[in-house]
Amino acid sequence: MRLNTSILKPSSKYGIEITTKIGCPVNCLKYCPQEVLLRKYGTDKRFLDLPDFYKILSKIPTYVEIVFSGFCEPFANSKCLDMINFAFKRGYTVSLFTTLYGATETDVNQLLNFRFKTFCLHLPDGKVMAVPSNPEYQSNVLAVLRNVKNVKTMSMTRQFKSNNRENVAREITVNQRKFEFCYLISNPAPVLLPNGDVYLCCNDFGLNHKVGNLLAPDCNYASVVERIKDSKGRFKLCTFCSSNTSVIDHYYHSARSMLNGLSKGSR
C-alpha cells in the first residue's frame, strides 16, 4: 500500500494505485488490515493478469501517474515487472512502493533501468514487518539503495502514520468529524483491484466506497474521477480519516514538508 498520501505532490495531479494481488504475503497486520480486505473481496479473481492490465490502461490517459502499490506488495504478483515495463512503454509516469518481497534478482536488475517518479522502499522494522528469509532479499535491497538515485525509504516505526485505516477497516471506534478538505478528493488517486473494481483511495481497505470498474464497458478513468469529485467528500470513510483537514492545515503541512525536503537537499 502507499504509505503516505502526501507523497503524491500537486504536480502529479491525478493517479491510480495498482493492486496486483489480493492478500499480501508480507502481512504487516498491525497497520494493514489484510484480513478485512480478504473477507470483503471474497472469492473473485485474486491476481491482476496482463490482458486485463492492458485493457485497463487503455482507459487511463497517459497524464495519469501509475502507482504500483495499492493494497498489496506489487511483486507478490510474478507479472509485476511486465506491467511496469508496459506502463513505461506506453509513456506513463510510474511510481513504485515496494518491500521487494517476491522480487527476484533478475527483476531488480531490470528495475534499475527504469526512472520511477517515486521509488519508495519499505524496509523491515523488526516488529511490524518481518525480515524476509529469502536470501536474495538482502542483496536486492542493497542493489536498490546503492543504485536508485531518488530512492526513499520508510518503515513502520513509531513515526509511521496510518491515517487510522487499520482501526476504521476493523470497525474499532475512532473519532468522527465533518468533512472539510482532502487533496485526494480534488486530485483523485483511486485504488484498482485485480477484478477491475476501483475504490476511493488507499485508506479504503474495508472496500466501502466503490467508484467504478475499469473492466466494465461503461466505465473509464474520467468517469471514476468525476464520481469522486462530484461527491465533494461525502464519503463516510473521509469523516474518520486524518487526511480530512482544513485547507489551511493541508497547505501549511505541505509547505513545511517541502521546505524540510529543500533544506535536507541543500546539506
Ligand code: SF4
Ligand atoms: S507490504 Fe504493504 S500492503 Fe503488504 S502488508 Fe505490508 S503494508 Fe500492507
Ligand code: SF4
Ligand atoms: S479524507 Fe477521504 S479521500 Fe482523503 S485520504 Fe481520507 S479517506 Fe481518502
